Amino acid sequence: MDAAVNGSVDRGFEGVREAFVRNFKSRGERGAGLVVYRDGHRVVELYGGSRDVDGGGGAWRPGTAQVMRSATKGIAAAALLLLHQRGALDLDAPVGSYWPEFKAHGKEDARVRDVLAHRVGVPALDRPLSPAEAADPDLGAAAVAGQAPAWTPGTDHGYHAQTYSWLTAELVRRVTGGRGIGEYVADEIAGPAGADVWIGLPRERAGHVGRIGPTEPPAAPGGLRARPKKAIADAYADPGSLTRRAFGAIDPAPDENDPAYRAAQLPASNGIGTADGLARFYASLIGEVDGRARLFTPATVQLARTERSSGPDRVLIAPSRFGLGYMLHGAASPLLGPGSFGHPGRGGTLGFADPESGIAFGYVTNGMRKGVTADPRAQALVKAVREALERRSGE
Numbered sequence: 001m002d003a004a005v006n007g008s009v010d011r012g013f014e015g016v017r018e019a020f021v022r023n024f025k026s027r028g029e030r031g032a033g034l035v036v037y038r039d040g041h042r043v044v045e046l047y048g049g050s051r052d053v054d055g056g057g058g059a060w061r062p063g064t065a066q067v068m069r070s071a072t073k074g075i076a077a078a079a080l081l082l083l084h085q086r087g088a089l090d091l092d093a094p095v096g097s098y099w100p101e102f103k104a105h106g107k108e109d110a111r112v113r114d115v116l117a118h119r120v121g122v123p124a125l126d127r128p129l130s131p132a133e134a135a136d137p138d139l140g141a142a143a144v145a146g147q148a149p150a151w152t153p154g155t156d157h158g159y160h161a162q163t164y165s166w167l168t169a170e171l172v173r174r175v176t177g178g179r180g181i182g183e184y185v186a187d188e189i190a191g192p193a194g195a196d197v198w199i200g201l202p203r204e205r206a207g208h209v210g211r212i213g214p215t216e217p218p219a220a221p222g223g224l225r226a227r228p229k230k231a232i233a234d235a236y237a238d239p240g241s242l243t244r245r246a247f248g249a250i251d252p253a254p255d256e257n258d259p260a261y262r263a264a265q266l267p268a269s270n271g272i273g274t275a276d277g278l279a280r281f282y283a284s285l286i287g288e289v290d291g292r293a294r295l296f297t298p299a300t301v302q303l304a305r306t307e308r309s310s311g312p313d314r315v316l317i318a319p320s321r322f323g324l325g326y327m328l329h330g331a332a333s334p335l336l337g338p339g340s341f342g343h344p345g346r347g348g349t350l351g352f353a354d355p356e357s358g359i360a361f362g363y364v365t366n367g368m369r370k371g372v373t374a375d376p377r378a379q380a381l382v383k384a385v386r387e388a389l390e391r392r393s394g395e
Contacts, residue, residue: 124163286353
């Protein structure tokens with residue numbers, strides 16, 4: 001696809017622009033934005049293609065926002081870690097100490113850190129929720145609280161693709177005396193960072209719907225890089241598998257272009273943001289951004305990126321690595337380097353921070369693919385950033 005690519009890159013990052021252009025020419029990119037910060041300053045801002053998946057609706061602009069799917073999980077994790085940093089939430093405490101109803105069916109010893117590391121054992125629901133039910137925070141919280149775990153909490157890990165929404169949102173609500181996670185993110189994270197990211201599109205932003213690109217219905221997801229292809233294909237094809245049930249905890253799949261869905265606060269899947277908003281969010285975790293104070297202390301950054309789960313994932317089938325709420329660099333989910341932490345979104349979106357290099361990366365797209373991680377377009381851009389840093393260090 002030939003598409004006009006606009007924006008700018010600092011000297012030394014020209015290869016990133018070339019990779020971004022190649023995504024349109026040879027990797028089927030439709031519309032996308034990429035922003036990279038280094039040491040709190042923007043060094044890459046690129047955008048191109050169409051805001052609509054069918055090629056209509058106008059060109060992609062710097063302020064074009066997109067549903068970020070599971071990349072939202074990294075923002076939700078920041079809410080819990082910020083509450084911990086401020087002394088309001090103990091990561092080692094039982095979930096039930098804040099949320100007594102969660103103790104049901106042998107979950108008494110489940111810890112808050114188990115929620116963040118995908119070890120709490122409730123990635124699927126015996127009865128999936130409809131999109132309307134999923135948007136009701138009371139119903140969602142009651143469903144996961146009343147769910148028997150698929151394994152003893154804390155003993156294994158499996159990706160909580162949808163239930164992560166109600167687990168994280170309800171902890172925020174209980175700890176803050178009733179604040180929705182969307183309001184908490186707006187007031188304590190996005191606002192202070194100056195980042196255009198939302199969990200639950202606020203009513204006053206509804207008039208900006210034209211700058212939010214439509215998405216395609218999600219395809220049946222593929223797996224991870226270096227995956228056992230037959231095993232994971234079989235898991236997704238089996239309606240009774242934990243894999244299929246985890247991704248199908250909301251059934252039927254919601255219409256991501258529905259204003260009611262976009263207004264819901266589902267921090268596992270329906271955050272909306274711009275490329276700059278996603279990159280700026282991660283930049284704010286590891287340092288000052290344009291003079292604004294950083295959000296995480298160095299100790300909290302270390303908590304976020306210290307490995308808590310690794311090995312075969314009960315839901316994703318292939319090996320995965322998680323810190324507290326963040327995917328970590330590895331063969332299954334390559335980021336910039338060993339110290340990177342972040343989160344992809346099903347279909348292509350990727351955001352992460354790399355404290356050692358000072359890099360924060362945000363890529364959003366409407367050309368959704370079926371993969372969960374390691375999208376080839378995002379990986380080409382990450383590779384170009386890595387090569388740019390290597391060249392600059394050799395000068």
